Amino acid sequence: MSELLRLDSVACIRGDRLLFENLSLTLNRGDALWLRGPNGAGKSSLIRLVAGLLRPTAGTVARRERIALIDEASALDTELPLRRALDFWARVDTVDGHTVDRAMDEMALAPLAEVPVSMLSTGQRKRAAMVRVIASGAPIWLLDEPANGMDDAAQARLVAAIAKHRSNGGAVLLASHFALGIPDLAELDMGALT
Amino acid sequence: MTALIAIFWRDLRRAWGSGALWLPVLFFLLVASAFPFAVGPDAPLLRRAGGGMLWVAALLAALLPIDRLVRPDKDAGVLDQLAVRGFADEVIAAVKIAAHAIGFGLPLMIALFPASALLAQDTPRVELLATGIAIAIPALASLAVLSASLTANHKGGSAIGGLLVLPLAVPMLIFGAGMLDPSGRGAIKLLAATSLLLTMIGPFAAGAALRGLRE
Numbered sequence: 001m002s003e004l005l006r007l008d009s010v011a012c013i014r015g016d017r018l019l020f021e022n023l024s025l026t027l028n029r030g031d032a033l034w035l036r037g038p039n040g041a042g043k044s045s046l047i048r049l050v051a052g053l054l055r056p057t058a059g060t061v062a063r064r065e066r067i068a069l070i071d072e073a074s075a076l077d078t079e080l081p082l083r084r085a086l087d088f089w090a091r092v093d094t095v096d097g098h099t100v101d102r103a104m105d106e107m108a109l110a111p112l113a114e115v116p117v118s119m120l121s122t123g124q125r126k127r128a129a130m131v132r133v134i135a136s137g138a139p140i141w142l143l144d145e146p147a148n149g150m151d152d153a154a155q156a157r158l159v160a161a162i163a164k165h166r167s168n169g170g171a172v173l174l175a176s177h178f179a180l181g182i183p184d185l186a187e188l189d190m191g192a193l194t
Numbered sequence: 195m196t197a198l199i200a201i202f203w204r205d206l207r208r209a210w211g212s213g214a215l216w217l218p219v220l221f222f223l224l225v226a227s228a229f230p231f232a233v234g235p236d237a238p239l240l241r242r243a244g245g246g247m248l249w250v251a252a253l254l255a256a257l258l259p260i261d262r263l264v265r266p267d268k269d270a271g272v273l274d275q276l277a278v279r280g281f282a283d284e285v286i287a288a289v290k291i292a293a294h295a296i297g298f299g300l301p302l303m304i305a306l307f308p309a310s311a312l313l314a315q316d317t318p319r320v321e322l323l324a325t326g327i328a329i330a331i332p333a334l335a336s337l338a339v340l341s342a343s344l345t346a347n348h349k350g351g352s353a354i355g356g357l358l359v360l361p362l363a364v365p366m367l368i369f370g371a372g373m374l375d376p377s378g379r380g381a382i383k384l385l386a387a388t389s390l391l392l393t394m395i396g397p398f399a400a401g402a403a404l405r406g407l408r409e
Contacts, residue, residue: 051278052277053274066279066280068278069275073269073270075272088200092197092276092279
């Protein structure tokens with residue numbers, strides 16, 4: 001089964017506003033789709049809808065595999081050192097410490113392992129959230145503005161992580177208001193939908 | 195299962211972290227030491243009224259940390275991340291109730307003994323108080339998590355939370371304090387029944403409230 005995610009004529013209403021309707025898409029193994037568009041176009045709502053955090057007003061969302069999500073909240077305990085905060089999610093995802101080690105290396109966060117999360121910058125927190133996504137081992141990645149606050153080096157690591165995930169048979173749904181320079185990327189312009 | 199244990203320990207660590215463990219203890223002892231100043235040092239009067247006072251204090255101690263039970267997790271995105279991983283909201287609510295029951299209940303049971311001494315409670319009454327409050331703790335935790343879930347979207351939620359919970363907790367207050375009356379020995383069964391009912395309803399009601407937070 002190469003299909004990981006399928007949306008069939010999905011509509012979403014937030015407040016009293018129709019964000020999009022009749023939206024259908026499929027993500028197969030190795031696919032990546034860039035949701036682009038201006039603020040308020042419904043990129044984040046679509047991500048939350050796919051994640052199952054919102055119910056579609058119409059249509060169906062079928063997820064064939066586990067999901068990992070990045071959104072605006074980092075969901076890391078600010079009072080803990082970074083490594084312990086990530087270890088909590090490793091236990092929830094039942095992955096071992098080596099997996100977290102490797103993911104931290106991939107995002108170049110190993111030197112910050114003992115730093116409390118509250119001391120980390122926005123970009124560093126995004127990288128930490130990315131570590132959680134990588135370590136979770138989920139085949140479907142939902143990344144809502146993952147590069148916000150990241151410097152060029154971190155963005156390059158993000159792009160590399162996405163490429164590695166795709167080559168391992170994962171799929172990525174990416175919402176971003178700017179291009180990240182990911183090769184072989186499908187696009188969906190949310191601004192042009194309504 | 196390891197995941198649920200991890201969530202339980204995280205809640206407990208956050209409840210007891212940075213000295214918060216002593217909050218219900220301190221609150222309890224404050225009430226117990228202030229009460230004699232207010233009604234006078236008359237031992238028989240203190241003995242009669244003190245038991246009920248401790249019940250009221252226990253109820254309020256359960257509501258003290260309402261602000262910290264759900265809202266920080268919602269704001270930090272922890273609840274969303276757990277939902278994405280497929281945990282049912284009812285299960286998350288049940289784990290939160292269990293962690294809160296231990297988190298405030300254990301220190302409360304310990305604080306009960308010095309507080310009882312301050313209010314001139316004799317040994318049989320202390321035993322009744324300890325039994326009754328131990329029975330009520332799961333229900334109090336359940337109500338606290340429920341109102342924390344219902345008010346997590348509101349600023350100043352703890353004040354509304356108190357108002358929400360109080361009517362539901364009144365039967366436990368009546369039966370719990372009623373146990374102390376020599377003529378009220380059936381009260382313990384009614385207390386246990388009420389507590390069981392509230393404890394069972396809690397995860398489902400709080401789970402529905404957690405789901406509502408996402409809409």
